[in-house]
Amino acid sequence: MQAFVYKSLRKADTYVYLAVRDDFACLPEPLRTQVGELAFVLDVTLTPERKLAREDVAVVRQNLATRGFHLQFPPKPLLGETPDA
Template identity: 65%
Template sequence: MRAHVYKSTRKANTYVYLAARDGGEALPEALRSQLGPLTFVLETELTPQRKLARESTEEVMANLAGHGFHLQMPMTVPHDPLTSDWGTDA
């Protein structure tokens, strides 16, 4: 399955996989307006054997087949308790 990957110009580290090149019409209007203009990044062939860095290939392929797009959001970093203010004066 071919995937066309675009990045959001408005949301950092947010990518959209599209089933069709320039297939932004597959995106819901509310999502399209939040992402802003999309910049083409790459075109790739997805197979169950291919590994993606941050996404499940099977999930991406299922979303492309079912919805025409897959949204990759930025990774969340767990809260580090050592950076919190513990309320001490020391």
């Protein structure tokens, strides 16, 4: 399965994976508004064996198959850290 990855220029460390390149119409309007402008980062083949740094590849593949997109949020701060503002 091919995925096309975009980063949000509004929300730091937020990425959107799309099943079809530049198919932003599959994103719900509230989500499009929240993430703002998206910049293409890479295309990647998602096989069941592939490892992703912050996401479970099975969840990403399922979301792409059912919704056409997957949203990757920034990592949660570690206990005692404060998130960047």
